[in-house]
Amino acid sequence: MEKSSHGRFNQLYQRWMDWRLPARDRIVLRNRRLFIFPTRAGFVFFGLLILLWLVATNFENNLIFGLTFLLAAIFVVAIFHTFFNLSGLSIEAGYTPPCFCGSLAEFGFVLSQRGRRYRDNIRLVYQGESNISLALPGVERVEVSLAIPAPARGWFKPGRVTLETRYPLGLLRAWTILDLNLQALVYPRPIKASVWPQGSRAGADGNMELVDGREDFRSLEKYRPGEALGRIAWKHYAREQGLHTKHYADPVDEYLWLDWEAFPGLDTEMRLSRLCGWCLELTGGQALYGLRLPGIEIAPARGEAHKNRVLKELALFGLSKEGGD
Amino acid sequence: MQPSWQTPRTALWWMLVSVCVVLALHHGHLPPWLLVLALVSVGWQVQIYRGAWRLPRTLIKALLGLSCMGGVILSYGRLTGLEPMVVLLISGFLLKLLEIHHRRDALVVVYLAYFIVAIQCLFDQGMLTALNVIAGMCVVTAALVALFQYHEPSRGKPGVYWRPLRSSLLITLQAIPLMVVLFVVMPRIGALWAVPKPADSGTIGMSDSMSPGDFTDLGADTKVAFRVEFEGEIPPQPALYWRGLVFSQFDGRTWSQTGPWGYRDGATMQWYGEPAEPWDEQISRRGEPLDYRVTMEASNSPWLFALSTPLPQSRGAALTRDFRLFYKHPIGSEMQYRVRSWLDYQLEAGGLTRWRQKMELALPDGFNPRTRQVAEQWFREAPDTDAFIKRVLQLYNDSFVYTLKPPALGKHTVDEFLWQSQRGFCEHFASSFVFFMRAAGVPARVVVGYQGGERHPSENYLLVHQYDAHAWAEVWLPDRGWVRVDPTAAVAPERIEMSFADLFAENEDFLSESLLALERYRHIDWVNRLRLRLDSLEYTWAKWVLGYENVQGDFLLRLLGRIDPLRIGLFLLLAGLIALTPVAVMMLRGREKSHRDELDKLFISFCRRMASAGLSRRSGEGARDFARRVALERPDLAGEVVAFASAYEQQRYGVESFDPAGLRGGLRRLQKRLGWRI
Structure with a gap:
């Protein structure tokens, strides 16, 4: 019973937050989004003021009254300084590279301002676990990344992060809660498999399979816009035979298949982890590899783009693909 | 760890x-x-x-x-x-x-x-x-x-x-x-509980007893005792007897106060704001009263000083049974109080009760036999008390010398002073005079306090210094009550007519200990003016800052017309907002103003200067091209112009950080080259 009311409250709070601080790709911090309240140190400072006031009253000492009021006035002035340390700042999500489950997702943020106000000591905090301090020392723009542990594969959406500052005196904390639609692609946790992926002879007919490469000339094809100029067969062009490009191929003797079926008896995550481990092992090597998952097949290839494609399939296997780049 | x-x-x-x-x-x-x-x-x-x-x-x-x-x-x-x-x-x-x-x-x-x-x-x-x-x-x-x-x-x-x-x-x-x-x-409420006071400084100024025979060296203390601001004119110098303490007890060497147990008709303190004690009827106040405000320096003693006969007008002050003022605790820091005084008065004119008579006539046995004998004889020979007092004062006037460095006296202080040394200052005169009176059966007592003061020439206040400390006598006469008699005036009337410092300015004994005191050089005109200027600054400080709670009521009343919580709250809000406006403006401007705008402003000003020298920038011409063209046309300006343009370009589009001072310096150098003709 209690749990459900707690859940209800949480739901209401979330709805209120969505209304109060709606998600945006770029957020400019204005009055409506900023909160400010004394910190614990600020309340202790109040205590100091009361103590000084008592001393001044009991000793009937107007100078100490004056100093008490000076400190009180400093507190009030600090409200402005703290508030304006954030106010006017704009913040947007920056580049976030994919990461592996269990490691840290480095969410990029870009903080920028019109003008070059000196903004000192601002912190980005995620649920009290991760934080990073930054400053805009008279610059218009600064990029930072906040590392948050990635809990599971797939699209990791950490939700809201807090941007706060206690500058200059630590008496007050101004903060805002940002929903920047943050997301990071998390690949499965890589596990090195004890077996090597099953190879298959290239081509059932025993011929050497050729894949796009750069060693052996294979064919001359009609030029398509966008192809590299270096591949154009200028000699043919000079003979007025039209614009063609040269295509080469590398001979390969086998494909490697990262195959879902290679790990019978393991559960989904363990299989994906091992496939991911294989993929990382093969990257940078000469081998061509393909991916076979239930319902998905990626033809063998190699290179960075291919790796990313494979890893993305592994990351999102069985999950909703919503929230792509 | x-x-x-x-x-x-x-x-x-x-x-x-x-x-x-x-x-x-x-x-x-x-x-x-x-x-x-x-x-x-x-x-x-x-x-x-x-x-x-x-x-x-x-x-x-x-x-x-x-x-x-x-x-x-x-x-x-x-x-x-x-x-x-x-x-x-x-x-x-x-x-x-x-x-x-x-x-x-x-x-x-x-x-x-x-x-x-x-x-x-x-x-x-x-x-x-x-x-x-x-x-x-x-x-x-x-x-x-x-x-x-x-x-x-x-x-x-x-x-x-x-x-x-x-x-x-x-x-x-x-x-x-x-x-x-x-x-x-912000309102000040009085002290909530007693607190320890700084202990290092002993009593400053008045001591609560007086031993005229002991070795004394007067006139070394140039500190200000208090300052007085009168609501009207400052009364003439001879009227300024600042009553501080009354000594009725003498043990042969030392005069001291009567304790509160000495009086038997009601409490000895009549606090401000509380109903009058029965003995208040024995004060007859006549004529126009005088209102003034005294700003005391720290004295570490509770005595307040006022002209006779005073009535306190400030919280915490009391009128005592011997008609002086008293504060609720020793004055550890500057404080202010208001007093209303009637210079025309009679005290206890209705007669002294027997126990009062006894108190004001008591003399210790075995001291000053010669004085006692002469006193009795002279009193018999005199037709009335007035004549007797006149004869005693004449004695002082004939052969006594007023000096700041009198010799120390032995056991019979009064005898030795009156008949041998005949050199001394106010304490000796007051002590011997009161002894003389009491020996003759005339009730008398010693009053100490300050006499006179220095008028500040430009500000309307009176400065009373520690060296203005004085002792005089009071004798009780039937139907007239207590009458002030100052035997020092009989010897050195100028001591009363002039301020003490004026009198002794040329005397080498005066302030001989304090070579650096500005007081010592008061005969040099500019030093004196500087001293008074400093003093008025110090007085302003004391009045408006250190003793602010004393003027706060008046000040707020004049400012707001009426004092009630609503007005004070509104005033606080309004004045607070005004006080914070500069901060808010500064913060908002810092937010909105782009350095780009400022840079462009500087560049426009640069172009205007060049145009006035006959070198206008063509529309669409970039800073660098413009500078290059100017350098060709006016090689004498080339250095400054190219330097400015490249600095501007670097800061505007490049990586260099914003440095308006540097650009302004460049503009100034350029202007110098162009000559100051606009």
Whole structure:
């Protein structure tokens, strides 16, 4: 019973937050989004003021009254300084590279301002676990990344992060809660498999399979816009035979298949982890590899783009693909 | 133990500067061992920072704490009292430096520093101290800023050390208007409980007894005792007898006050605002009263000074049974009180009861036999009391000398003074005169206080110095009550006519101890003017700052028309908003103003200057092209123009940081080349 009311409250709070601080790709911090309240140190400072006031009253000492009021006035002035340390700042999500489950997702943020106000000591905090301090020392723009542990594969959406500052005196904390639609692609946790992926002879007919490469000339094809100029067969062009490009191929003797079926008896995550481990092992090597998952097949290839494609399939296997780049 | 939190370098630096500030402010009342402790803890803290030493263990900290307690007991003999407590507090502050595990520990150090800096005002309330204390607060605030600023992972530029101080100065300056508003408006309630007062300074000025025979050297103290502001004209010098204490008891050597048990008709104090005591009927006040406000300097005694016959008009003051004023506690710092005095008065004219007669006639046996004999004889020979008094005063007038350095006297002080040395000052004259009167059966007593004062030439107030201290006599005559008789006036009438300092300005005994006192050079005109200017500044300070609670009511009444919570609240709100406007404006401008705009403004101003020299920028011509063209046309300007244009370009589009001062300097140099013709 209690749990459900707690859940209800949480739901209401979330709805209120969505209304109060709606998600945006770029957020400019204005009055409506900023909160400010004394910190614990600020309340202790109040205590100091009361103590000084008592001393001044009991000793009937107007100078100490004056100093008490000076400190009180400093507190009030600090409200402005703290508030304006954030106010006017704009913040947007920056580049976030994919990461592996269990490691840290480095969410990029870009903080920028019109003008070059000196903004000192601002912190980005995620649920009290991760934080990073930054400053805009008279610059218009600064990029930072906040590392948050990635809990599971797939699209990791950490939700809201807090941007706060206690500058200059630590008496007050101004903060805002940002929903920047943050997301990071998390690949499965890589596990090195004890077996090597099953190879298959290239081509059932025993011929050497050729894949796009750069060693052996294979064919001359009609030029398509966008192809590299270096591949154009200028000699043919000079003979007025039209614009063609040269295509080469590398001979390969086998494909490697990262195959879902290679790990019978393991559960989904363990299989994906091992496939991911294989993929990382093969990257940078000469081998061509393909991916076979239930319902998905990626033809063998190699290179960075291919790796990313494979890893993305592994990351999102069985999950909703919503929230792509 | 290794600290889990490393104090940032700049914060550590400013905390150590704060330690120096605390020690410097309190240097007047710190025992020498505290300096050793300061060196130990600062040195240790620096070593911790460098990673060479560890934080001290609990045992060492406990030992250090105990030895501080021991040191306080050795230095003061006790742990209570203001000075020992302040020294303990500073020791704790220094020891806390060795206990910084987290940022909150550093915060404790900073907050303690705030408190200790402020506490200095308990010991001294001068203007200079106030400025020093505010400067100290700025340093402590800088330490606080340093704790909360962003710290570059790498070692920053040398400028980072000054940034916290710059922020702190800015914040303090912005806070000062609001502080003034709060100071003016916030109500002061009286002391809630008794507190220890600074003990080091003994009684300043008046002592509560008088021993004329002892060795005395008068006229060394140039301090101001009090200042008086009259609502009308300042009365003439001979009328200014500032009654302070009344001595009715004499033990042969020392005159002292009668204790409260000496009087038997009601309480001896009639507090302001409370119903009159029965003896109040014995005061007959006549004529127009005189209203004035007295600003007392710290005296560490409760006596207030007023013209006869006074009635206090301020809280905490009382009229006593012997018709002088008294304050509820010793005056440890400057304070103000108002008095209403009737210069035309009669005291106890209705007659003295027997016990009163006995009190005012009592003389110790076995002292001054010759005086007693002469007194009785002269009283018999005189037709009436007036003639008798006249004859005694004539005696003084004939052969006595007023001097600031009289010889010391033996057992029979009055005999020796009257019939042998015949040299002395007011105390000797008053003491011997009262003795003479009492010996003849005329009730008499000694009154001490101040006489005269110095009129400030431009400000309308009277300055009474410690050297204006005076003693005179009061005799009781039937139907006339207590009548003031000043035997000193019989010897040196000019002492009463002129101010004391004017009288003795040329006398080498006067202020012979204080070579540096401005008072000593008052015959030099500009020194005197400087002295009076300084004094009026000090008086303003005392009246408007140190004694503000005394003028607050009047001031707010004049400002607001009426004092009620609503008006005060509204005024506080309005004035507070006005006081904060500059801060808000500064902050908003800083936010909206782009440096690009400012850069462009500077560039436009550059173009205008060039145009006035006949070199207009063509539309669409970039800064660099324009500069190149100008350099060709006017090679004499080439250096400045190219330098400005490239600096502008770098800052506007390139990576160089914004530097308006540099650009303005470039513009100035260019203008110099062009010559100042617009």
